Amino acid sequence: MATLKDIGVELGLSPATVSRALNGFPEVNVKTRDKVREVADRLGYRPNRVAQRLVTGRSGMVGMIIKIRADMSADQTFFEMLTGLTAALGAHDVDLVLAVDQDDDPVLPYRKLMERDILDGFILNAPVPDDPRVAYLREKGIPFVMHGQTGPDVPYACYGIDNAAVSQDAVQLLSSLGHKRIALVNGQLRYAYAVDRLGGFQAAMAAEGLPVPAAFAASDAETEMQGYTIGLAMLSGRDGVPPTAIVCASTLIAAGVIRAVKDRGLRVPQDISVMAHDDALPLMDPVGLEPALTVTRAPLRDACVPLAALMVAHIKGAPAEQQVERAALIVRASTGPAPKGGESPWP
Amino acid sequence: MATLKDIGVELGLSPATVSRALNGFPEVNVKTRDKVREVADRLGYRPNRVAQRLVTGRSGMVGMIIKIRADMSADQTFFEMLTGLTAALGAHDVDLVLAVDQDDDPVLPYRKLMERDILDGFILNAPVPDDPRVAYLREKGIPFVMHGQTGPDVPYACYGIDNAAVSQDAVQLLSSLGHKRIALVNGQLRYAYAVDRLGGFQAAMAAEGLPVPAAFAASDAETEMQGYTIGLAMLSGRDGVPPTAIVCASTLIAAGVIRAVKDRGLRVPQDISVMAHDDALPLMDPVGLEPALTVTRAPLRDACVPLAALMVAHIKGAPAEQQVERAALIVRASTGPAPKGGESPWP
DNA sequence: CAAAAAAATTAAAACGATTTGAAAATAGAA
DNA sequence: TTCTATTTTCAAATCGTTTTAATTTTTTTG
CATH class of the missing domain: 3.40.50.2300 (Response regulator)
Known part of the structure; x- marks a missing residue:
């Protein structure tokens, strides 16, 4: 697997410049940038994620806990979110680690996963009023983004509808x-x-x-x-x-x-x-x-892209942001004028 | 977060010795080992997984693809496996990355996830005869372990029942x-x-x-x-x-x-x-x-521990191993002697 | 044309672990 | 005691990237 050094050798450049070129830094000459890009393509260069993560201090992984129901199944909404989120997070080079919540304690699976020291944060869903997960994660200073809100004017990052x-x-x-x-x-x-x-x-x-x-x-x-x-x-x-x-x-x-x-x-x-x-x-x-x-x-699927963006921004240190969208109203045939008194089957 | 160096400084030891002590190498003095362990505990040392992964060349992550059904749900068996596997893999310091398969092409999600360059291998389940995933992964040389077998005498690592x-x-x-x-x-x-x-x-x-x-x-x-x-x-x-x-x-x-x-x-x-x-x-x-x-x-849950062990061993370079267990037979009240001719409602 | 400013590049440090080969400390033998 | 074996420890390299600060090259200006 080709490294930054390999590309540098090929072009007589230092790894530093190659890194800058590939990451689109402004101080690198346009011509060198193009040459670097070309060689990188030719050599099939792909950055070593682990090395990146070591130096940036971020693991590039966020966690999500599946709350399974008593019948040991999860609902459609979960898979819909899972599908959308893996794609949306992947676009930011972030991966999703899942764990299953099967306990009474809603906080335990988060603690367990966090103790593995590999996560940058969590994505939460299905908020309940006074969600204990929120209290725990805020106390520990662990970044997270909520799909939805536990109430109005919350102090954490979230994305959802009104x-x-x-x-x-x-x-x-x-x-x-x-x-x-x-x-x-x-x-x-x-x-x-x-x-x-x-x-x-x-x-x-x-x-x-x-x-x-x-x-x-x-x-x-x-x-x-x-x-x-x-x-x-x-x-x-x-x-x-x-x-x-x-x-x-x-x-x-x-x-x-x-x-x-x-x-x-x-x-x-x-x-x-x-x-x-x-x-x-x-x-x-x-x-x-x-x-x-x-x-x-x-x-639901549409929420995944902004959720992923919020998560990534939050991990990078951006302040918690709340985004509340308004759902669209689509009038079709199942609603109509109220029945007149005489037409109604009831008084 | 404490590092090897921190522990070394505290004891006047080099990071190398501290590393050896914590990993139980034989050439380190028993007394130093104990002291190192004690300081590590006191400082709450936890190895930086990313650094470990960079030097060992392994990511410590394996992938699994959820094949969701047409009704966008997954069955109990999936969650049962997911629960067991996250625990069993976690014991080996390995994490599970999930993705959802929603396409016609059963191989695509594996390729996509592999292209993210973060996986050491895959765990597969629900094998079908002549499984195309097996062909793909074998061709690419990607380690995997199958829960079950596509048939008798398969050439890949698997664990299942006969x-x-x-x-x-x-x-x-x-x-x-x-x-x-x-x-x-x-x-x-x-x-x-x-x-x-x-x-x-x-x-x-x-x-x-x-x-x-x-x-x-x-x-x-x-x-x-x-x-x-x-x-x-x-x-x-x-x-x-x-x-x-x-x-x-x-x-x-x-x-x-x-x-x-x-x-x-x-x-x-x-x-x-x-x-x-x-x-x-x-x-x-x-x-x-x-x-x-x-x-x-x-x-099903019992299969997770050996599956995880097989996976980890395989990643470390062990040859593919097939383990086929025999299910237990438990006779209860729902089976009994065949009805005699005269007793039977049929001839 | 020389000096100053701007642009482009680089060397080196850093991240935190593992591992190799060498060196120091200790033990045993002569 | 002295020399050799054996333990034990360490310095340094390594993994592949990012980033800081310094340096070189190029351009602009008076």
Whole structure:
């Protein structure tokens, strides 16, 4: 394997100049730079990463812990992130080391991996309110970037979407269509994103002057089947007059809710409008649903590039930066005007 | 962070001696060794992995590619291996870098990861017959260890169980119990393990002088539901006289098959004996089934330690070694004597 | 054209470990 | 004691890169 010295010998240059030339330093002559590049190409030069890491003091590796579920599986979102992150980090010559979290103590796997002395930092996901991992990593001064936020105005590096705005956009859209009874089928409240969505939902409803019956803000839904079950329950009228519009935490849940609406003999969107937040996961296509699903959309995969950039910058000493994007609102066929009094199956 | 030099200064020793002392070289005085160890402990010395790697020429990292399924999930077995391998490799100071395979070309992710110049080798799993990854890695001279084998007498390093023997043990047990119509609900035939199980099954049946109707060697089962469906089909008699014993590829499939047997109004093991191969995955407990399941057993997790050892040895230049273990046979309540002619629901 | 300024290059140190070959300390034998 | 063996230790080289400070070369300026 060719080294900087080999290239230098070939051209009568010192390794220092060769290094500078290849790294695009401004003080190297354009002609020498081109010659160096050419010889490097010809010799198939590839920098020795380990040597680079020794001198820069950085290992070029970041860690990520997979929190596996009780059924020993991880969800689609994890692989989506993993795929995107390995690519995005690779572009910065950074590699991803994974470990599995199977313990009760959420901090332990981070400590264990850090003790191996090979990591520059961590990428965290699925933040929970008052995340203990944040406390630990901040205390130890270990760089990390969070996908999402544990709450508003956090003091650490993170990238995510404004989940309160997700609910707000949904409520405003539906309210503008004349809906007054709007329900939220939320994700698990132990996650910060679901807390934010709920908060945004309640705030937006209040801002629109609409009340929120408790049964209209259901939580803990994750699967199509759960969406179906919760949908049926909401439509049963057991807990009061059913909603005319339902906002779902994911397209998967929305699929279940739509199934429930249809099974009840009702139509989407004529009787009930349904919408959801869409992470753009490969297998859950909101357009493939019948009818095509109105969504707030923020592809999970898109988060990987900025996350990797934030991570790399942070490792190099840049101050922690918070980036909060707003999800796009895409109106399709599953939302429509609220049924008029006379048309509605309910008073 | 303390270095070798720091320890040397403290004791008036050279870094060379300190290095030798900590690495247990014989030519260092016992007293100095103890003193060095003590100071190293006190200073919290931890060797700089990157520096070690630069001088030894090894990166201390091995790669593994996750083959995710069409539904963007990976199965329990993957996480089981991942958990075990990170621990087992960690004991050798080796770390695991993961990447996701989402392409048609099974070799591409290996090439991509190798081009990053940071890996000492790969750990492969889920071998298929004539695995193209094997061809590629052998051609490039990249060290790897396979969990399992692509066939008998392979020329590369591997660790796994004898899958032909798994079927053989099952057939011999059932045959000794008087069963003559024994069926196999196999895994997906694109995997080498399923091919071996089928081969072993047919050979063992032949050795026992028993015929194998085509419908008795079903493939492509992976889930409980598939086990149930195939079980029902086999018991329907549509494809000939049903079996009196069913050998399943996994405990999950066996759970489905047992459910099918019960739904048909039959009893396990009085009417039908059921057994399976057990990878000892955390959530599928064969003893929890009703009745407790007879199995051939080889915990997946147990394979991780020898796999890691093989990998490390191979990287250090040891010749490729093949280790094929035999699964244990554990007889429980789900297998019993074949029903006598008069007792059987079939002729 | 000489002096000063700017540009380009280099030698050498550094990162922190391992390892080779030589030197020092100790032990044993004569 | 003296000489030789044997342990034990050390100085220095090495791995391949980056970076600092110094030096050389080129260009600009008065």
